[in-house]
Amino acid sequence: MKDIFRKQKILKAPGRLKRHYDVVIVGGGSHGLATAYYLAKHHGITDVAILEQSYIGSGGAGRNTTIIRSNYRTPEGAAFYKESVALYERLSAELDFNLMFSQHGHFTLAHSDRSLVVQNERAEVNKLLGINSRVIDRDEVKRLCPQIHVGDDVTWPIQGALYHPPGGIIRHDAVVWGFAKQVCRSGIEIHQGIEVTGFDVRDGRCHGVRTTQGNVSAGVVLSATAGWSSPVAKLAGVELPITTSILQAFVTEPVKPFLDKIIVSAQMHIYVSQTDRGEFLIGAEVEPYPTYSNKGTFPFIEYSTRHVLELFPQLHSTRILRHWTGLCDMSPDYSPIMGLTELDGFLVDCGWGTYGFKAAPITGVTLAELIATGKTPALIEPFKLERFYTDTLVSELAAAAVSH
């Protein structure tokens, strides 16, 4: 009984930064931590340092809208996210940390014939890969989610939806803390408040990083810096096909639980879910201009509330509690960019745009394998940076742009 109230320390103080590590991971978000975790677990590599300029989970990992799903459009994308959902399903037990993952189902609403065609295409790709996903009509939307307004008296009446039962929400901070706890236990060092100021690039190879606390040499350097990927990669002289924009979200004050599904509408550019605390969590698409400025905008609140009220008129007098933004590293084809670059010893994990959090565990598994063996796993072969030089893109726009 006493154990329940015992204070647990998640992070161990790492001590001074050493002068050499086998692997240095820049960025202490969900991806950096997951990669470190699987490096230790699957490959026994523990001479690793994670360098985070702020605190762990301060970027996208703590700002996303916590949706986990795998109903993507391309076979490459769907197969990859399917593995990620499978890992998330057993992650609480594995990390010995309650991540509060609840798979209540995910709707991508269709408001037009064209949209239904795309949802059907996604459903077929998903079924072929064994992902539970199907297109349902308006009556079934109403039956499965009676709270939603399906009438014709709105701007975009609902015609049907892509229904993805394994889709769910998770507590995103717990994912960060769970990974961090196990990473610390394995002996890997998490250094917070250390900024990377440059890379030691000689003879076409990255030999280490320069930081605000001295130089560190490393066998392999991984940049998992999401929205800051371009400035970081530029320090190493690596160019990326990335633009950084902000994505905004807000939560309402907590209300009685009445929505267990996740509702997404690509037409309205919103996604809605109710958190375990009863808050309605509403997010949108990225702002239509590149920026690193983490400032929210009023037009966002205006259009997203207008659309949410068409779906849920019940929320008409609910007040907004918090509103925040996060940086998104958008790639041209809305698929991630992972793995080797033309600079030896420098790996990137970026282009995660608006869908990085849901891929954290599988990214960790595959990047850890790449770092340990030097070979790109088949699952992430389609996502290498080289595809932009050879024009072999993986277009995920239909399923990733707004459809969280």
Add this chain to the structure above:
Amino acid sequence: MSLLVNCPNCGPREIPELRCAGESTSRPKTTPTVRELNTYVYFRRNEWGVQKEWWFCRSCEDWFLAERDTYSNDVKRTWHPEPAA
């Protein structure tokens, strides 16, 4: 506060009245190789700081250039490009 951009024709306009077409890039001068062409099409400097970018005004349907700080969102200046020679 959202971002206000000064259209050279219409004056200060909000984002819904404009379209940002991204940073200004330089077109390959000679017939490019596949790699050069793809670099031109896909790769971006994604500047943290002041960058030169293309904007389109939906009111006057005209293109213009702007210098904007991507960190503070300060628009330094906007102007019409010189006509191509």
